[in-house]
Amino acid sequence: xxxISNSLTRVFKNVAVTAAACLALVATxxxxxxxxxxxxxxxxxxxxxxxxxxxxxxxxxxxxxxxxGRLQIRIDSANKHKAPLGVFDMVKSGQYDMGHSGSYYWKGxxxxxxxxxxxxxxxxPAEQYAWFYHGGGMELMEQVYxxxxxMSFPGGNTDIQMGGWxxxxxxxxxxxxxxxxxxxxxxxxxxxELGAKPTNIAxxxxxxxxxxxxxxxxxxxxxxxxxxxxxxxxxxxxxxxxHEPGSELQFLVNKRTWNKLPEDLQEILRVxxxxxxxxxxxxxxxxxxxxxxxxxSYTHLTLPTIYSV
Amino acid sequence: xxxISNSLTRVFKNVAVTAAACLALVATxxxxxxxxxxxxxxxxxxxxxxxxxxxxxxxxxxxxxxxxGRLQIRIDSANKHKAPLGVFDMVKSGQYDMGHSGSYYWKGxxxxxxxxxxxxxxxxPAEQYAWFYHGGGMELMEQVYxxxxxMSFPGGNTDIQMGGWxxxxxxxxxxxxxxxxxxxxxxxxxxxELGAKPTNIAxxxxxxxxxxxxxxxxxxxxxxxxxxxxxxxxxxxxxxxxHEPGSELQFLVNKRTWNKLPEDLQEILRVxxxxxxxxxxxxxxxxxxxxxxxxxSYTHLTLPTIYSV
Numbered sequence: 001x002x003x004i005s006n007s008l009t010r011v012f013k014n015v016a017v018t019a020a021a022c023l024a025l026v027a028t029x030x031x032x033x034x035x036x037x038x039x040x041x042x043x044x045x046x047x048x049x050x051x052x053x054x055x056x057x058x059x060x061x062x063x064x065x066x067x068x069g070r071l072q073i074r075i076d077s078a079n080k081h082k083a084p085l086g087v088f089d090m091v092k093s094g095q096y097d098m099g100h101s102g103s104y105y106w107k108g109x110x111x112x113x114x115x116x117x118x119x120x121x122x123x124x125p126a127e128q129y130a131w132f133y134h135g136g137g138m139e140l141m142e143q144v145y146x147x148x149x150x151m152s153f154p155g156g157n158t159d160i161q162m163g164g165w166x167x168x169x170x171x172x173x174x175x176x177x178x179x180x181x182x183x184x185x186x187x188x189x190x191x192x193e194l195g196a197k198p199t200n201i202a203x204x205x206x207x208x209x210x211x212x213x214x215x216x217x218x219x220x221x222x223x224x225x226x227x228x229x230x231x232x233x234x235x236x237x238x239x240x241x242x243h244e245p246g247s248e249l250q251f252l253v254n255k256r257t258w259n260k261l262p263e264d265l266q267e268i269l270r271v272x273x274x275x276x277x278x279x280x281x282x283x284x285x286x287x288x289x290x291x292x293x294x295x296x297s298y299t300h301l302t303l304p305t306i307y308s309v
Numbered sequence: 310x311x312x313i314s315n316s317l318t319r320v321f322k323n324v325a326v327t328a329a330a331c332l333a334l335v336a337t338x339x340x341x342x343x344x345x346x347x348x349x350x351x352x353x354x355x356x357x358x359x360x361x362x363x364x365x366x367x368x369x370x371x372x373x374x375x376x377x378g379r380l381q382i383r384i385d386s387a388n389k390h391k392a393p394l395g396v397f398d399m400v401k402s403g404q405y406d407m408g409h410s411g412s413y414y415w416k417g418x419x420x421x422x423x424x425x426x427x428x429x430x431x432x433x434p435a436e437q438y439a440w441f442y443h444g445g446g447m448e449l450m451e452q453v454y455x456x457x458x459x460m461s462f463p464g465g466n467t468d469i470q471m472g473g474w475x476x477x478x479x480x481x482x483x484x485x486x487x488x489x490x491x492x493x494x495x496x497x498x499x500x501x502e503l504g505a506k507p508t509n510i511a512x513x514x515x516x517x518x519x520x521x522x523x524x525x526x527x528x529x530x531x532x533x534x535x536x537x538x539x540x541x542x543x544x545x546x547x548x549x550x551x552h553e554p555g556s557e558l559q560f561l562v563n564k565r566t567w568n569k570l571p572e573d574l575q576e577i578l579r580v581x582x583x584x585x586x587x588x589x590x591x592x593x594x595x596x597x598x599x600x601x602x603x604x605x606s607y608t609h610l611t612l613p614t615i616y617s618v
Contacts, residue, residue, distance in 0.1 A: 062580055066375055068573035125435070126468070130595035133588070159435070264377040268577075271371055275580055278587040279442070286439035 037261060039073045041098035042091065044084045044105070046204045047077040050228055051221075051284055052249065055156040056100045059251070059276035066268045071261075073098065084202035091252045092148050099252035100155055103141075104185035105200065112144045114186050116152065118161075118244040125157040125246035125281055132248075151258055153273045155249035156280025159288060163239035164219030165210065165231045169300070170239065182206060182218035187243030210234055219243070223295045224287035238299035249280070346570060348382045350407035351400065353393045353414070355513045356386040359537055360530075360593055361558060364465040365409045368560070368585035375577045380570075382407065393511035400561045401457050408561035409464055412450075413494035414509065421453045423495050425461065427470075427553040434466040434555035434590055441557075460567055462582045464558035465589025468597060472548035473528030474519065474540045478609070479548065491515060491527035496552030519543055528552070532604045533596035547608035558589070 041060070045052045060073035076096070078084040087099035088106050104117035116137070123131060131137040132154055145152040164183065170176065177195040188198030201209050201218070209215045211234050220226050222241070232238070251273045258266065295301070350369070354361045369382035385405070387393040396408035397415050413426035425446070432440060440446040441463055454461040473492065479485065486504040497507030510518050510527070518524045520543050529535050531550070541547070560582045567575065 062576065065576040066573060066580060126590065126594045127598070129591040130598065133591050134595035262377075264375060267371065267374040271375060271580060271584055275584045275587070278584070281435065282438040282442050285435045286443035289436070289439065 034070060036069065037071050037265060039071070039097040039257060041073050041075050041100060042081045042083070042087050042096040043075060043077055043100040044087055044102065044203065045077060045100070047079055049077070049203070051158075051225055051280060051287060052100070052156065053077070054283060055249065055276045055280040058279055059272045062275060063268055063272040066272065067265055071265050071268060078202065078204055084204060085200070087252065088148070088150075091254050092150055094149075094254050094256060097254050097257040099250075101250055101252065102184070102247070103152065103250045107185065110144060110148075116141050116144070116248065116250065117185060118247040119185075120187050120190060120243045120245075122245050125159055125248070128157070128246050128248055129154070129278075145252075146255075149255050151253040151255055153251040153253070153270070154277040155251040155273070156277045156284075157249070158221045158224065158244075158247045158284050159281065160222070161219065161241045161244040161247055162222040162226065163241040163243065164217055165226070165235035166217040166237040166239065167210075167213075167235050168216075169237055179217060180215045182209065182215050182220075183243070185244065187219075190243070207231070207234070221247075222284075222288055223291040224284040227291050227295060227298070232295070232298035236300050238295065238301050240301070248277070251277070343379060345378065346380050346574060348380070348406040348566060350382050350384050350409060351390045351392070351396050351405040352384060352386055352409040353396055353411065353512065354386060354409070356388055358386065358512070360467075360534055360589060360596060361409070361465065362386070363592060364558065364585045364589040367588055368581045371584060372577055372581040375581065376574055380574050380577060387511065387513055393513060394509070396561065397457075397459070400563050401459055403458075403563050403565060406563050406566040408559075410559055410561065411493070411556070412461065412559045416494065419453060419457075421449075425450050425453070425557065425559065426494060427556040428494075429496050429499060429552045429554075431554050434468055434557070437466070437555045437557055438463070438587075454561075455564075458564050460562040460564055462560040462562070462579070463586040464560040464582070465586045465593075466558070467530045467533065467553075467556045467593050468590065469531070470528065470550045470553040470556055471531040471535065472550040472552065473526055474535070474544035475526040475546040475548065476519075476522075476544055477525075478546055488526060489524045491518065491524050491529075492552070494553065496528075499552070516540070516543070530556075531593075531597055532600040533593040536600050536604060536607070541604070541607035545609050547604065557586070560586070 041056060043053065043056050047053070056075050060075060063071045063073055081090065083090060085105055087101040088109065090096045091099040102117050103113045106113040118128070128137070132141070141152050164181065168175070173194055176191065179196040181191060181196055181198055182201045183191055183198045184200040188200070191198045199215065201215070206218055206220060207230055210218055210231065217235070218231070219241070220229060220231065226232070253269070261269065350365060352362065352365050356362070365384050369384060372380045372382055390399065392399060394414055396410040397418065399405045400408040411426050412422045415422040427437070441450070450461050473490065477484070482503055485500065488505040490500060490505055490507055491510045492500055492507045493509040497509070500507045508524065510524070515527055515529060516539055519527055519540065526544070527540070528550070529538060529540065535541070562578070570578065
């Protein structure tokens, strides 16, 4: 090989090396800035579930738009994952990255999870948010969920809930004896003490359970959601509430998933969950107001002596 | 020039062109993804102002972190821009990109701005957020602010406000005659009808105005903020409220600034403002609860007949 040919070869090699380095640089730049993180979320609710389901969709849409598409959250409803009350386990194990559910559904696993939804005669929504964010609530929630490889965040407030739908009038403690009622959380424990038989049932099975008399009564939410569930067609008595003055749903995040996200996407996810939670409270207030008139016209709406403490 | 030398020159030129193109590509990539947008915000409040000032800091911090530093918002307090009640004009003209203030401060310019803060015997905070986001409130606010080259967003709720601090006991409408009181918004119009002399004064001048008797009374917010202002040291009577059941502050954005932002930063800014507003409501609730006991112990806290309607 001649000297000239040698030096030409070197030059060509240089061009190739420069071009390769250049492409690598562009590619690296693209990877760091544009890597797409795809997360899967399991929700306790069925598909297109009003208000609760809107909260997950709202959260995912904000996260995607704020991240310019770098954070994509796929939502699987209960019809897909078939385990509406298995969300805790599925996010803990990493089968899902995220969940949307209610903390008090896990009282059988960890009794302290009760406090992060609502407690009878407890806090209003505004008081509860104040407690979460300024009164040490988030820190206590972290203590409860961290050993399970989970992070938990407020997931939307229903505002004060109605006491529930009953087939028969309740006038005394005697009327509660043996009454099979869907009522989760600490309120269920109280009703058990009074002689009722409380149980929890996934939202998708509530209507048929009450219709087929598998249960005698149920509480679900309030005017914001109950009319759309059709309970007024199959139970004439609707009592005011005492048991959940401001029920807060829950976003769950698998800790390993969280730790894999870059800091900006962690903040985008945190803020998207926080806003979606507040937004659900706002939406529930709106829906309750809108539906209140028709609720009253459909039902016997009274406050029985047993509930006036 | 020989053929070989010619072709070597060409090759070197190619290297140079490749390298230049490559650098340009990297630079372009960097520009699109990392261009920093620096916005200036003027707030009505003084520096380190509690609760209200926390809302702007919270908003700016979320926006910066979610955007990975691409959105930087500098906050100028009233001591800097010297125009606490000039925020509307400064954002309208583009002197500032953003503002944080109260919509009802602009009633002299546009009476319809009154509705977006609070109205006497009007909505609670939850109802007001429901109205903004689901009941057409945002659309009406856009109609009012758009002709002024402005966008307005909820900026944090104080919860129901106290009726104010008075030097003397108020027992009848006669006691209001000629009473010089700082009370903005529609409530001021009502007090004027009753014979008082309402006025608005920038927050930074409230204490000295009351101390030097330039005014006889003032309403500011409630336990969340009033004690830190020291009003209990100079006015013994503190009356409960009727005039602002859920006062919502306001973020203003200059429309040209908004339109310059890429879509992901618009969404980051929108969500940061929305969350900061909700967060302030939560914080105000917390601060009110914490300060309530000492408020009661400092003051004559009564509900005069004139206010029981």
